[in-house]
Amino acid sequence: MKTAVILTGGIGTRMAPITYSLNKSLVPIEGRPALAKIVSLLELSDIQKIVVLAGYLSWQVEETANLLSENLKSELIIIRTPPDYSPANRLLGASDLWTLGTELILIYCDNLISDSTLLSYLLEENSNRVLVQKRSPGNVNINEFQEVEYFTERKIELDYVELGYWRLNPQEFFRILSERKDLPATLNSYTSTFTVTSQEIDDYISISNLERYVMHRNTLRRTIFLDRDGVLVKSVEKGNYLKKTNEVIFFEENIEILKSLSYEYNVDFVIVTNQAGIEREIVTIEEVEEINQFIALKMLNVGLPIIAFYICPHHWDTNCDCRKPKTGMLRKAIEDFRLDVAKCLLIGDQESDIKAGIGVGIKSFLIKENFNFLERSQVHKEIKRALDEF
Numbered sequence: 047m048k049t050a051v052i053l054t055g056g057i058g059t060r061m062a063p064i065t066y067s068l069n070k071s072l073v074p075i076e077g078r079p080a081l082a083k084i085v086s087l088l089e090l091s092d093i094q095k096i097v098v099l100a101g102y103l104s105w106q107v108e109e110t111a112n113l114l115s116e117n118l119k120s121e122l123i124i125i126r127t128p129p130d131y132s133p134a135n136r137l138l139g140a141s142d143l144w145t146l147g148t149e150l151i152l153i154y155c156d157n158l159i160s161d162s163t164l165l166s167y168l169l170e171e172n173s174n175r176v177l178v179q180k181r182s183p184g185n186v187n188i189n190e191f192q193e194v195e196y197f198t199e200r201k202i203e204l205d206y207v208e209l210g211y212w213r214l215n216p217q218e219f220f221r222i223l224s225e226r227k228d229l230p231a232t233l234n235s236y237t238s239t240f241t242v243t244s245q246e247i248d249d250y251i252s253i254s255n256l257e258r259y260v261m262h263r264n265t266l267r268r269t270i271f272l273d274r275d276g277v278l279v280k281s282v283e284k285g286n287y288l289k290k291t292n293e294v295i296f297f298e299e300n301i302e303i304l305k306s307l308s309y310e311y312n313v314d315f316v317i318v319t320n321q322a323g324i325e326r327e328i329v330t331i332e333e334v335e336e337i338n339q340f341i342a343l344k345m346l347n348v349g350l351p352i353i354a355f356y357i358c359p360h361h362w363d364t365n366c367d368c369r370k371p372k373t374g375m376l377r378k379a380i381e382d383f384r385l386d387v388a389k390c391l392l393i394g395d396q397e398s399d400i401k402a403g404i405g406v407g408i409k410s411f412l413i414k415e416n417f418n419f420l421e422r423s424q425v426h427k428e429i430k431r432a433l434d435e436f
Contacts, residue, residue, distance in 0.1 A: 048169065049147030049216070050093045052084060054155045055101025055127060055136050060255035063354045063382060066335065067342040069103040071155035072110060073253045074351035076266060077308060080253055081107065083158055085114050085122070091165045093151065095121045097143050099136040102129040106343045113347055133229040145220045152219075154210030156254040159247065167245050168213040174242040177211040179250075186244070194244045196237040198230040208233075209250060215240070260384050263353075267314045268436065269383065269390045270307065270429075271376065271403065274319035274355075276395035276415045278304075278341065287323035289333050291340040300413065303426045304393075305349045311433045315345075316383070317355040318375040318402070324359035331359060354379060370394075371401035380406065389436050391429060 058070030065073075071081040081098070088096055096118075100107035104126040115122040125140045137144075144150060151168055159165065159177070168175050176194055178186055184204035187195045196208060212233070218240065223232045236242070252258035275281045275288070280295040282288060307313050317338070323329040338355040345352050356375035358368040368374030380387060392403035392410040403410030409432055413425045 047095055047147045048091075048093045048149045048151070049095045049097065049144045050088050050151040050153060051097045051099065051137065051140075051144050052081070052153045052155055053099050053133050053136065053210075054081065054107055055099055055104075055129070055131060055133065057102045057129065058253075061253060061259065062256065063356070064256070064259075065102075067338045067352070067355050068346070069100070069106045070253060071098075071100075072106055072343070072346060073259065074314060074346060074353060075158060075251060075253070077312070077314070077349065077351050079110055079346060080155060080158055080251075081110060082114055083160075084153065084155065085111075085118070085120075087159065087162060087165055088151075089118055089120055090162045091169060093120055095123070095143075095147065097123045097125065097140060099125050099127060099133075099140055101127050101131055101136065103339060104129075106339065109343060110347060134223060134227050134232065137223060137229070138227070141220055145216045147216050150212075150214045150216040150219065152210075152212040152214055156252065157209045157211075158251040158253070159209075159211065159249070160251070161247075161249060164245065164247055165211070168211060173213070174215065174236075174240050175213040176242055176244050177209045178206045178244045178246055179209055179248060180205055180246060181207050188244055192243050192245075194237050194242040196230075196233045196242075198234050206244070206246070209247070256382065263314070264384060264386075267312050268433065269316060269353075269385055270304075270313050271316050271318055271379070271390065271392040271408065272304070273370075273394040273396065273399045274317050274338075274341070277393055277413060278317065278345070281395075281415060287321065287329040287334075288337050289329050291337055294337060294340060296344070297415075299419075299422060301345070301348070301350060303422065303429075306426075307429065307433070308350055310430075313433075314351045314353045316379050317341075317352055318358075318370065318379065318399075319355065320358045320369050320398075322359070322361050322369070324357075325361040325364065331357075334359075354382070370396075371398040371405065373402050373405040376402055376406045376408070391432055393425075393429070 054071035058065035072079040183200040186206040360366040400410045
């Protein structure tokens with residue numbers, strides 16, 4: 047049985063701030079979760095079983111995978127493990143699901159390949175193989191026969207890095223993994239014991255760190271900043287704050303507009319939200335982040351990709367630089383994602399939102415919570431005209 051195992055468990059620190067609200071495997075790529083693109087590629091390659099090993103925000107991975115499985119021929123299995131598990135522990139804990147296969151494709155969720163022929167390369171013969179890129183410092187040595195030796199640490203004298211797509215013998219891999227209990231040490235031992243050949247590629251999308259992701263994203267996607275409460279979700283009474291996910295009521299009229307903008311204009315969204323209740327000790331930062339994680343997942347899975355949330359936790363009397371109408375959150379997002387402000391928009395429901403956008407040179411639109419259908423439609427037309435000018 048052809049079995050693919052996808053590792054999605056890590057926190058993804060180098061992909062912050064995206065990974066504050068999403069598991070790394072769900073980072074939006076062209077509006078869709080990275081995991082969805084990996085699974086689609088595996089489905090095209092006639093993989094019969096896909097095992098996804100989740101850790102950090104595993105509930106997000108499970109919910110997304112359940113949606114994906116509705117349209118798959120392959121069997122899709124999600125294993126939730128503690129966030130602090132190592133990749134080896136995740137693999138060992140689910141070994142009964144993949145060691146029975148005759149062919150194993152091991153995939154890290156950090157890199158996405160789009161060419162199905164590359165995956166076919168891994169499957170076309172009963173042999174050990176890996177996809178690599180020429181880059182130094184590397185962790186792979188390749189001899190004249192394209193045979194691989196993997197090293198646990200990167201070295202300046204090594205010219206290749208492996209991209210996290212391995213074709214391995216599941217029984218032999220498990221035997222070594224059981225002894226070493228460490229994935230890099232296992233791959234080092236495996237490539238020293240068995241012949242592993244390589245295929246060099248350059249055409250792939252990296253979500254291993256924010257810089258590489260941004261380089262790819264900014265060539266294809268536009269960015270709209272949104273206020274959260276009053277635009278994306280319904281506001282609560284003045285002086286109160288959302289504290290639990292079951293209190294979230296999505297603003298469906300606005301969401302339909304935002305989804306259409308994302309689809310038609312290749313837009314991702316960045317949320318900038320004042321949450322003075324944190325400093326006032328009405329709501330905790332953990333509660334706000336949990337709500338943001340809930341919102342990010344729900345929106346991603348309906349076609350409204352949010353790449354980051356920026357939060358001002360301060361009381362309005364603190365005189366911070368981030369609380370809107372101040373521009374601190376916007377400036378931080380512009381720096382993090384290397385955004386061209388001339389090609390960004392902002393949508394808010396308060397004058398403070400609009401002032402913040404104008405303060406950094408972003409064209410801004412007011413869409414109040416009590417707007418009727420005609421008023422909302424007029425703003426939608428104005429936003430589309432602005433996007434058409436980019």
